[in-house]
Amino acid sequence: xxxxxxxxxxxxxxxxxxxxxxxxxxxxxxxxxxxxxxxxxxxxxxxxxxxxxxxxxxxxxxxxxxxxxxxxxxxxxxxxxxxxxxxxxxxxxxxxxxxxxxxxxxxxxxxxxxxxxxxxxxxxxxxxxxxxxxxxxxxxxxxxxxxxxxxxxxxxxxxxxxxxxxxxxxxxxxxxxxxxxxxxxxxxxxxxxxxxxxxxxxxxxxxxxxxxxxxxxxxxxxxxxxxxxxxxxxxxxxxxxxxxxxxxxxxxxxxxxxxxxxxxxxxxxxxxxxxxxxxxxxxxxxxxxxxxxxxxxxxxxxxxxxxxxxxxxxxxxxxxxxxxxxxxxxxxxxxxxxxxxxxxxxxxxxxxxxxxxxxxxxxxxxxxxxxxxxxxxxxxxxxxxxxxxxxxxxxxxxxxxxxxxxxxxxxxxxxxxxxxxxxxxxxxxxxxxxx
Amino acid sequence: xxxxxxxxxxxxxxxxxxxxxxxxxxxxxxxxxxxxxxxxxxxxxxxxxxxxxxxxxxxxxxxxxxxxxxxxxxxxxxxxxxxxxxxxxxxxxxxxxxxxxxxxxxxxxxxxxxxxxxxxxxxxxxxxxxxxxxxxxxxxxxxxxxxxxxxxxxxxxxxxxxxxxxxxxxxxxxxxxxxxxxxxxxxxxxxxxxxxxxxxxxxxxxxxxxxxxxxxxxxxxxxxxxxxxxxxxxxxxxxxxxxxxxxxxxxxxxxxxxx
Numbered sequence: 001x002x003x004x005x006x007x008x009x010x011x012x013x014x015x016x017x018x019x020x021x022x023x024x025x026x027x028x029x030x031x032x033x034x035x036x037x038x039x040x041x042x043x044x045x046x047x048x049x050x051x052x053x054x055x056x057x058x059x060x061x062x063x064x065x066x067x068x069x070x071x072x073x074x075x076x077x078x079x080x081x082x083x084x085x086x087x088x089x090x091x092x093x094x095x096x097x098x099x100x101x102x103x104x105x106x107x108x109x110x111x112x113x114x115x116x117x118x119x120x121x122x123x124x125x126x127x128x129x130x131x132x133x134x135x136x137x138x139x140x141x142x143x144x145x146x147x148x149x150x151x152x153x154x155x156x157x158x159x160x161x162x163x164x165x166x167x168x169x170x171x172x173x174x175x176x177x178x179x180x181x182x183x184x185x186x187x188x189x190x191x192x193x194x195x196x197x198x199x200x201x202x203x204x205x206x207x208x209x210x211x212x213x214x215x216x217x218x219x220x221x222x223x224x225x226x227x228x229x230x231x232x233x234x235x236x237x238x239x240x241x242x243x244x245x246x247x248x249x250x251x252x253x254x255x256x257x258x259x260x261x262x263x264x265x266x267x268x269x270x271x272x273x274x275x276x277x278x279x280x281x282x283x284x285x286x287x288x289x290x291x292x293x294x295x296x297x298x299x300x301x302x303x304x305x306x307x308x309x310x311x312x313x314x315x316x317x318x319x320x321x322x323x324x325x326x327x328x329x330x331x332x333x334x335x336x337x338x339x340x341x342x343x344x345x346x347x348x349x350x351x352x353x354x355x356x357x358x359x360x361x362x363x364x365x366x367x368x369x370x371x372x373x374x375x376x377x378x379x380x381x382x383x384x385x386x387x388x389x390x391x392x393x394x395x396x397x398x399x400x401x402x403x404x405x406x407x408x409x410x411x412x413x414x415x416x417x418x419x420x421x422x423x424x425x426x427x428x429x430x431x432x433x434x435x
Numbered sequence: 436x437x438x439x440x441x442x443x444x445x446x447x448x449x450x451x452x453x454x455x456x457x458x459x460x461x462x463x464x465x466x467x468x469x470x471x472x473x474x475x476x477x478x479x480x481x482x483x484x485x486x487x488x489x490x491x492x493x494x495x496x497x498x499x500x501x502x503x504x505x506x507x508x509x510x511x512x513x514x515x516x517x518x519x520x521x522x523x524x525x526x527x528x529x530x531x532x533x534x535x536x537x538x539x540x541x542x543x544x545x546x547x548x549x550x551x552x553x554x555x556x557x558x559x560x561x562x563x564x565x566x567x568x569x570x571x572x573x574x575x576x577x578x579x580x581x582x583x584x585x586x587x588x589x590x591x592x593x594x595x596x597x598x599x600x601x602x603x604x605x606x607x608x609x610x611x612x613x614x615x616x617x618x619x620x621x622x623x624x625x626x627x628x629x630x631x632x633x634x635x636x637x638x639x640x641x642x643x644x645x646x647x648x649x650x651x652x653x654x655x656x657x658x659x660x661x662x663x664x665x666x667x668x669x670x671x672x673x674x675x676x677x678x679x680x681x682x683x684x685x686x687x688x689x690x691x692x693x694x
Binding site: 042043044045046048049053054057060061064065066067068070111115116119125126127128129131138139142143145146149157158159160161163164166171172 | 445446447448449450451452453454456457459460462463466471476477478479493496497500525526527529530533551555571572574627630631633634635636639641666669673674
C-alpha cells in the first residue's frame with residue numbers, strides 16, 4: 001500500500017522577478033515525479049477592456065499591460081492596426097520606432113542584468129547588496145539603464161507608459177539639438193556597454209546544455225526588432241498573420257498565465273533565441289565582440305541569456321546612434337489613416353521575446369476583439385521543461401534551499417514579465433513516499 | 436535604527452515600482468537612508484515585516500489580495516498608495532462596469548481555475564490610506580518627496596491642481612483652444628509635468644481627477660467639440676475610470692447614448 005505524505009513547504013514570494021508564483025515539486029522516493037510552475041497574477045483581462053474602444057485609444061491602453069516593456073506593446077499594436085488600414089507611415093517613422101524600441105531594450109536588459117540576474121551569479125540577494133562590493137559595475141548598469149530611459153523620453157516624453165506613440169507615427173518630433181546631445185551621450189557610453197558584455201561573459205555561469213526550439217523574428221538585413229518573419233531553428237518561416245496556425249495557447253489548472261505551444265511543443269523566445277537565429281544580422285563590430293568572448297554561438301546553454309542581453313544592449317546602442325546620426329526633423333511626425341474593417345496582425349520583439357497581437361476592427365474603427373500573446377506565456381512551457389531538467393540534474397536530495405535557489409536562477413534566465421502574463425515564486429515540495 | 440520601508444504589488448503592470456528602480460544613483464542613496472525590508476522585484480522578501488512606510492502598487496482584485504492588504508495595514512505605520520491602480524482601481528477597474536465573471540469566461544477556457552473578484556478596487560476601499568500618489572505611472576520625484584516628508588514627520592505635500600495650470604507654467608500651446616483636441620487637462624490632477632500637451636496631444640487623465648474637478652462642464656465642452664456621448668464617456672472611463680468624479684460623468688453619457 002502506498003501512503004501519500006504531503007509536506008507543503010511555504011517559501012515566500014520569489015525575489016527579483018516581475019511578479020509572483022509558486023513552484024510545486026512532487027517528489028516520490030527522492031525523485032521528481034511532477035513539476036508545476038504555478039503563476040497567479042490577478043487577471044486584468046485586457047483583451048476584454050479593449051473591446052469597444054476606438055483604434056486611437058489602443059496604444060495608450062496596451063502600454064498598461066507592462067510597465068517594463070510598454071514600448072513593445074505599443075509597437076505590436078500600431079503595426080497590427082496600420083497593416084489592417086493599409087497605412088505606410090514612411091522611413092522617418094520607421095527609423096524613429098526602431099530608435100524608440102532600442103531605448104526599451106537598453107533599459108529593460110540593463111535592469112534585468114544588474115537588478116535581477118547578476119546577483120545570482122555573484123552570490124548576492126539584491127543589487128543594493130551587490131553595490132557594496134561591485135560599485136563600479138552597478139553604477140555602470142544604472143547609467144546604461146538611464147540612457148535607455150532617456151531614448152524613450154526623447155520620443156515618448158516619459159519612459160514608463162510613454163505618451164508619444166500613435167497610429168500613423170508619433171505625436172511629436174524631437175528637435176535636432178536634443179537628438180544630437182543624446183547621440184553624443186550614447187557614443188560616449190558605447191565602450192561601457194562593450195565592457196558590460198565582457199563582464200557578463202566572465203561571470204561564473206553554469207555550463208549545462210539543453211535541446212530547445214528557438215523562435216524569433218528575422219529580417220532580410222537588420223537584427224530583428226519591429227519587423228520580420230517568424231522563424232525557428234527547426235525550419236519555421238511564417239508571417240505574423242499565420243501565427244495561429246502553428247502556435248496554440250491553452251490553459252493549465254495551475255496557472256492564470258495561458259501556456260503557448262508551437263506545434264504542440266515548448267519553445268524559447270527572447271534574447272538567446274534571437275541571437276542564436278540572427279548571428280549573421282549582428283552589426284560587424286558586435287559580431288567581432290561576440291566572437292572574442294570564448295562562447296560558441298548559437299549556444300544551447302540557457303545561462304548565456306545574460307550575455308545575449310548584454311550583446312543586444314550594444315546592438316541597440318549602435319542602432320540608435322546610427323539612426324540618430326542621420327536625423328532630420330520631418331514635416332509631420334505622423335500620417336493620417338482611414339479605418340477599415342477587418343483583422344490586423346502585429347508581431348515585434350519585446351525585450352523578453354516575441355509579442356504577437358491581433359485586432360478585429362469594425363468600419364468605424366472600434367475594436368471588436370483583441371488577442372495578445374505575450375512572451376512570458378510563450379516561454380512558460382519551456383521554463384517548466386528547463387526546471388525539470390535542471391532540478392533533476394541537481395538532485396532533490398540537495399535540500400529545499402538549494403532547490404529553490406536553483407529554481408529561481410533558472411526562471412530568472414527567461415526574464416519572465418509576470419505582469420504581462422503571469423506573477424512569482426514560492427516553492428512547495430510534495431513528498432510522496434512508500435510506507 | 437533606520438526607518439523601514441516596504442513595497443507591495445497587487446494587480447498592476449509593475450510600472451510604478453519602476454519609479455524606484457529607475458532612480459539610478461538615488462536608489463543607492465535611498466537604500467542607505469532607509470532599510471528596504473520587502474520589495475520582491477528588487478530582492479528583499481519579507482511581506483509580513485513591520486514597517487514605517489508601506490508603498491502599495493496595484494488594485495485589489497482577488498479574494499486573497501483582499502486579505503493581504505489587511506495584514507499589510509496592521510504592520511505599517513504609514514500606508515501610501517502609488518499609482519492609478521492602487522488609488523482608483525486602474526484601467527482594469529473598467530470591468531466594474533461590466534460583468535466581470537462573464538469576461539473571465541470569455542478569456543479562460545476554464546474560469547473556475549482562476550480566482551478573481553468581480554471588481555478591481557482601490558486600496559482605500561479596504562483599509563485606511565495615509566497618502567495617495569496619483570499617476571499612471573507615478574514619478575520618482577513624487578516617491579522621494581513622500582519618503583522625505585513622512586520621515587521628517589511633516590505633512591506630505593501632494594499635487595491637486597489641474598493639469599491646465601502646469602501646462603500654462605510650461606507655456607505650452609493649449610491643444611484644445613488651438614487645435615480643438617478633446618483634452619482632459621481641465622479636470623486632471625497635475626504632477627506629470629503636462630507632458631501630453633507639450634507633445635501637441637490631448638491629456639488622457641492618467642493622473643486622475645484634480646481637486647474639485649468640474650467634470651460635467653468639461654463633458655459639455657467635449658460635446659461642443661463634436662464628440663458623441665459615447666466618445667465623451669470613453670474619455671472619462673479610461674485609466675482612472677472608477678474614480679467617482681470620472682465614473683459619474685462617464686456613466687451619465689453612456690446612459691444618454693443608450694437612450
